[in-house]
Amino acid sequence: MTRETWINAALALGLLAVPLWAWVADEPFTITLATKVAILALAGVGLNIALGLGGLVSLGHAAFFGLGGYAMGILAAHAQNYTPLMEWPLVVEGTKSMPVIWLVAVIVSALTALLIGALSLRTSGVYFIMITLAFGQMLYYFAISWPAYGGEDGLSIYVRNGFPGLNTLDPIQFFAICYVLLILALAFSARLARSPFGLALNAARQSPQRVETVGISPYRLRLLAFVISGAITGLAGALFADLNRFVSPSMFSWQTSGEIMVFIILGGTARLFGPVAGAALFIFLEQALGGLSEYWHVHLGLLLLAVVLFARGGIIGTLAGQGARND
Amino acid sequence: MTEPVLSIRNITKMFGALAASDNVSLDLMPGEIHALIGPNGAGKSTLIQQISGGLTPDAGSVHFLGRDVTGLDTVARARLGLGRTFQISALAMEDTVLQNAMLGALGAKGRPFSILRPIMRDKGLRQVAEAALDRMGLSTHHNTVTGELSHGQRRQLEVAVALTLSPRAFLMDEPMAGLGTSGTHDLTAILSNLRHEAPILLVEHDMDAVFALADRISVLDYGRIIATGTVDEIRAHPDVRRAYLGEET
Numbered sequence: 388m389t390r391e392t393w394i395n396a397a398l399a400l401g402l403l404a405v406p407l408w409a410w411v412a413d414e415p416f417t418i419t420l421a422t423k424v425a426i427l428a429l430a431g432v433g434l435n436i437a438l439g440l441g442g443l444v445s446l447g448h449a450a451f452f453g454l455g456g457y458a459m460g461i462l463a464a465h466a467q468n469y470t471p472l473m474e475w476p477l478v479v480e481g482t483k484s485m486p487v488i489w490l491v492a493v494i495v496s497a498l499t500a501l502l503i504g505a506l507s508l509r510t511s512g513v514y515f516i517m518i519t520l521a522f523g524q525m526l527y528y529f530a531i532s533w534p535a536y537g538g539e540d541g542l543s544i545y546v547r548n549g550f551p552g553l554n555t556l557d558p559i560q561f562f563a564i565c566y567v568l569l570i571l572a573l574a575f576s577a578r579l580a581r582s583p584f585g586l587a588l589n590a591a592r593q594s595p596q597r598v599e600t601v602g603i604s605p606y607r608l609r610l611l612a613f614v615i616s617g618a619i620t621g622l623a624g625a626l627f628a629d630l631n632r633f634v635s636p637s638m639f640s641w642q643t644s645g646e647i648m649v650f651i652i653l654g655g656t657a658r659l660f661g662p663v664a665g666a667a668l669f670i671f672l673e674q675a676l677g678g679l680s681e682y683w684h685v686h687l688g689l690l691l692l693a694v695v696l697f698a699r700g701g702i703i704g705t706l707a708g709q710g711a712r713n714d
Numbered sequence: 715m716t717e718p719v720l721s722i723r724n725i726t727k728m729f730g731a732l733a734a735s736d737n738v739s740l741d742l743m744p745g746e747i748h749a750l751i752g753p754n755g756a757g758k759s760t761l762i763q764q765i766s767g768g769l770t771p772d773a774g775s776v777h778f779l780g781r782d783v784t785g786l787d788t789v790a791r792a793r794l795g796l797g798r799t800f801q802i803s804a805l806a807m808e809d810t811v812l813q814n815a816m817l818g819a820l821g822a823k824g825r826p827f828s829i830l831r832p833i834m835r836d837k838g839l840r841q842v843a844e845a846a847l848d849r850m851g852l853s854t855h856h857n858t859v860t861g862e863l864s865h866g867q868r869r870q871l872e873v874a875v876a877l878t879l880s881p882r883a884f885l886m887d888e889p890m891a892g893l894g895t896s897g898t899h900d901l902t903a904i905l906s907n908l909r910h911e912a913p914i915l916l917v918e919h920d921m922d923a924v925f926a927l928a929d930r931i932s933v934l935d936y937g938r939i940i941a942t943g944t945v946d947e948i949r950a951h952p953d954v955r956r957a958y959l960g961e962e963t
């Protein structure tokens with residue numbers, strides 16, 4: 388096992404051990420924080436496929452996070468008000484079932500990523516960043532100006548959605564759901580990096596000419612990466628909404644996109660567990676520094692600058708050293 | 715009568731007022747090495763780019779295997795069987811040598827959008843990749859990170875990746891550059907055999923290699939072909955001696 392594998396295992400176990408300890412010690416708030424880490428890490432795992440493997444600097448991933456959130460909010464709101472989602476051409480009811488909500492969140496995010504990707508991947512560099520940002524902002528303003536679903540105030544869901552056989556209101560059980568989904572996404576992401584698609588996508592990031600010359604379209608590789616990436620981030624959005632039992636347009640804001648990217652840069656771009664390390668540090672700092680000063684984002688900014696300047700591989704890269712990413 | 719594998723007709727490409735290609739016509743026949751020589755800036759790489767699909771000519775056409783491919787992009791031309799090496803190495807520098815060769819095998823013979831099976835365990839593709847690396851003398855470097863290869867080894871890897879494609883024609887832009895004496899000697903032998911698998915359009919500055927390998931030579935000067943002929947004809951051609959060989963003899 389490489390050093391990075393050990394670090395990854397330690398992170399996976401650590402993220403499990405903290406809430407288990409908190410459960411025994413009856414500290415539900417700590418469990419909630421760990422759940423938040425797992426969900427935000429999941430959003431980061433999604434973005435990392437586009438950003439780390441594909442080299443696609445998307446500042447619009449809040450679009451998918453928000454869509455996942457609103458998929459949950461809209462379906463659950465209709466279910467709790469006993470009003471159908473639509474009546475024509477066929478009757479569609481809301482739902483309080485997590486698996487159904489996840490499926491809808493993933494499909495809506497994937498389709499939107501296909502649309503946004505198809506348009507924005509025609510550009511690259513700064514233009515790509517700006518176009519993804521613009522799409523995210525478009526959805527943000529759309530959510531604000533749509534009164535049927537709370538507009539600026541957002542939507543509250545009174546009771547957390549259900550999962551067959553589990554009591555999702557129990558913090559440790561909801562944590563377990565999020566944790567398992569995170570581990571599954573990590574396993575999927577690891578496999579993806581080793582797959583033919585992963586090899587080609589990673590090569591397209593390094594030398595698009597090379598990939599074209601062997602007869603593979605970098606555009607199509609990136610589009611698929613963007614769709615997979617958006618779908619995973621959308622799933623995280625649905626979980627995040629369920630954690631808070633609340634969705635608001637802020638899930639679509641560019642700050643959300645920025646934060647997801649911060650997890651990756653802090654943890655280590657293109658490192659499998661980078662988003663986990665980054666999200667954990669982010670939440671830790673938010674708790675530790677947020678209490679001390681309202682301006683903790685300034686401290687975070689300085690830390691980020693230090694990482695970008697002096698520790699390009701982020702936390703994982705600094706601890707594990709350079710390593711071949713896929714063998 | 716045999717048909718040319720590759721047929722370039724009246725290609726013109728302007729960069730502002732500069733004619734990088736000036737009414738260029740050229741054929742690549744089955745089984746031949748057709749060398750393209752000319753001084754620096756003559757427009758050799760620009761021509762290769764237009765044949766491979768990276769640049770669109772302002773006028774003229776490219777036919778490959780009897781098909782007009784002028785409107786096709788690089789990916790489509792590669793899939794039809796155009797195998798190309800770059801003057802400035804275009805490789806995945808963070809990946810290993812074997813991974814770069816696997817990419818070629820994947821593009822030509824695999825399914826690049828498959829997302830679950832680990833590619834390095836694909837025996838079929840691995841055989842193709844390893845055979846190409848063996849042939850280019852890179853078999854002891856499978857796990858070397860490409861960025862750590864010497865300049866000459868990168869050139870060899872460029873050719874190895876082109877081999878994994880089993881193309882119907884090769885376009886090689888200065889494959890010998892930076893290889894050193896023994897490297898040039900080895901690659902000369904390899905290319906000499908390779909012409910029987912697929913013809914080669916070879917851009918090369920090393921005149922010894924060109925004279926040893928070429929069945930025909932075309933001389934490019936200021937974007938124009940000033941002569942096409944056998945090695946002996948080109949050696950004797952007065953314009954060629956003045957424009958190009960004159961610098962060396």
Ligand SMILES: Nc1ncnc2c1ncn2[C@@H]1O[C@H](COP(=O)(O)OP(=O)(O)OP(=O)(O)O)[C@@H](O)[C@H]1O
Nearest residue numbers: 729732734752753754755756757758759760761801
């Ligand atoms: N994208 C471009 N824009 C403008 N001018 C260009 C461009 N690419 C090449 N040129 C010019 O076109 C001419 C031909 O360049 P090209 O690279 O094809 O020459 P070459 O024959 O390959 O030279 P060398 O032997 O140095 O590789 C040069 O004068 C070059 O400066």
Ligand SMILES: [Mg+2]
Nearest residue numbers: 758759760801
């Ligand atoms: Mg050149």
